[in-house]
Amino acid sequence: MNITSAQRHGKKVIHVVQHLAPGGLESLTLDLLSFANPCDQVLIVSLEGTKDESLKNWPRLQAFENQLVFLNKKSGVQLSLILTLIKAFKAVKPDVVHTHHIGPLLYAGYAARMAGVPVRIHTEHDAWHLEDKKHRRIQGMVLKAAKPTLVADASHVKEKLNACFSGSRSIVIKNGVDCTKFKPGSRQLARELFKLPENKIIIGSAGRLEHVKGHDLAIKALALLSKDTILVIAGEGSQRANLEILVEKLQLKGQVIFLGLVENMPRFYQSLDLFCLPSRFEGLPLSPLEAQACNIPAVVTNVGASAEVLCSHTGSLAKSNNVADLAQSLARSLANQSNRLPREFVVTNNNIHQMVKAYDELSMGELA
Template identity: 60%
Template sequence: MENQLTTHRKKVIHVVQHLAPGGLETLTLDLLRLAKPSDQVLIVSLEGTKQQAIKNWPRLEPFQNQIVFLNKAPGVQFNIILKLIKAFQGVQPDVVHTHHIGPLLYAGYAARVTGVPTRIHTEHDAWHLNNSKRRRLQALALKAAQPTLVADATRVYNQLRCAFSYKNIITIKNGVDCEKFQPMSKDHARANLNLPTDKHIIGCAGRLEHVKGQDQLIKALTLLPENMVVALAGSGSKRNQLEQLTRRLHLSDRVIFLGLVEDMTTFYGALDTFCLPSRHEGLPLSTLEAQACNIPTVAMDVGAVDETLCPVSGTLVKNGSITGLASALLEKQHQDSSSPRTYVLENFDIVKMVASYNDISEGAYV
C-alpha cells in the first residue's frame, strides 16, 4: 500500500526566468495552485529575490513557501547550472518543467544530468525564433535537455516544427480558470475600481511596454467618440511615455491608468470591450480571461491571438492598423454579441490544461 501511495505522489519543479506579473508567470502559478493535493510543487525563478517579487506582485504571498529565487546576475552564469544540479540532486524531482529559453538552457540541462525522469519545456511564443542565433541556441538546448516540447498554440507548434528537427513536440493550449473568471455586475465592478458609470469603457491589461502596444490603442482613441474611454491595467517602463502621449493627444481625461490590478475579474467585469493591441504575442491569457467574463474582445492579429478569439463575438485587426482598431472598437459599441464565455469554456478551461500536463508526467505522451 505504501508503495502505491508513493507512486502517485510527484515532486514537480517549474522554472521561469523572472517571477513577475505576466501571462506565462500567471499560468505557472495556476499550475502550482491547481496541482493534485498529493503533489509537491515548487517554482524556481532564475532572476530576482523573494522579498522584491512579493512586493511587486502580492499575489505570490500565499505561495511564498513554494517559490525559490536564485537572484541570477545578467549574462551567462554557469554557476546557476551547478546550483540547479545540486538542488535537483537534493530534491530528486519527478518532473522539471521549464518555460522559455533561459530556463531551458539552465534547468533543462541540469535536469537531464541529474536523471530527472520527466522533463517538459513549454514554448509560450515563437517569434523570437526568427533570430537565427537564438534558434541555434535553442536547438542546442533541446538536444542537451531532451524534454517533451510543448507548444501552447497551433501556430507555435507549426513554427517549432519548421524551426527544429525535433520529434517530441505536442500542443497543449493555455487555459484560464473559468471558476475565477466569471461575469459579474458591471456597476459593482466600476464602483470597486472608481471607474465612470456613464462611459463606454475599453479595457487593456498587460505590462506597459512597447511590445504590448498600448500606444496604438491610445492613438485609436482619438478617432472614437467622446463617450468612449480607455482603462489600462498594468505597470511597466513605458508608463511615463504613455502618459505624455495622452497629454499630447489631449486625452488625459479619457485614458485611466490603474496600475497593477490584483482583482482582474473585477477589472474585466467593469468593461464594455476588451482590447489587446500588442505588436507580438504567443497565445495570450488576457483575451481568454476577458471572454471568460463574457466581455467581447478586439485584438491585433499577431502570434496565436486568432486562436483565442470567439469566432462570433471577437474581432481581429490587421497588425499595426490604428484606423482598423478604431473601426473595430466603434463597431463593438453597437453590437449585440453572443456569449464569448461559452467559447472559452469549451476550448480553454484550465482544468483540461492541467490534466494534459499531468498526462505527460504519467507517460501518456511517451
C-alpha cells in the same frame, strides 16, 4: 519512473521560469501550482530576482511563499548556474522538471537531464523570439542536449517549432484560465470599485506597460472613436510616463485612465464593455481569455497565436501595428449585437482544468 507509485504517493514537480513577475506566463505557472494534484509537491524556481523583491512587487505570490525559490541570477550568461541546479536536482530528486521559455530551458532543462530527472517538459509560450537566428540556434542545441518533451501552447507555436527544428516532436496543450474565478459579474459594482464612470463606454486593456504590448496603439485608436469612449489600462511598466505624455499630446486626458497594478482582475474585466489587446508580439495570451470568460468581448491584434483565443462571433481581429484598423475593429465590436456569449468559447476551449489535466497526464508519461 514507477507510474503506479507516483500516482499513489504524488510527484515532486519543479517549474522553472526566468523571472517571477506579473505576466501571462508567470500567472499560468502559478495556476499550474494552484490546481496541481493535492498529493504532488510543487515548487516554482525563478532564475532571477529575490523573494522579498518579488513578494513586494506581486502580492499574489504571498499565498505561495513557501513554494517559491529565487536564485537571483544576474544578467548575462552564468554557466555556473547549471552546476548549481544539477546539485539541487540531485538533492531534491524531482520526478518532473518543467521549464518555461528559453532561459530556463538552457539552465534547468540541461541540468535536469544531467541530474537524471526522469520527466523533463519544456513549454514554448511564444514563437516570435525564434525569428532571431541566435536564439533559434541556441534553442536547437539545448533541445538536443536536454531532450525534454516539447509542448507548444498554441497550434501556431507548434507550426513554428516544426519549421525551426527539423525532426522536433511537439504536442499542443493550450493555455487555460480559471472559469470559476473569471466569470460574469455586476458592471455597476465593478465600476464603483475602480471609480469609473457609469455612463461611458469603457474599453479596457491589461498587461505590462512595455512597447511590445502596444498600449500606445490603443491610445491612438481611442482618438478616432467617440468622445463618450474611455480607455482604462491595468498594469505597470517602463512605458507609463511615455504613455501619459502621449495622452496629453492627443488631448485625451480624462479619456484614458491608468489603474496601475490591479489585483482583482475579474472585477476589472466585469467593468468593461470591450477588452482590447493591441500587442505587437504575443504567444497565446491569457488576458483575452480572462475577459471573455467574464462575458466581455475582445479585440486582439493578429500576432502570434492571438487569433486562437478569440471568440469569432463576438470579437474582432485587427491588423498588427495599424492604428486605423484597430480603431475600426473596436468600433465594429462595440456595435456587434451578437447573442452569442464569449464565455462559452473559453469554457469549451481554454478551461484551466483541461490544461492541468493534460500536463498531469504528460508528467505521468500518458501523452508522451
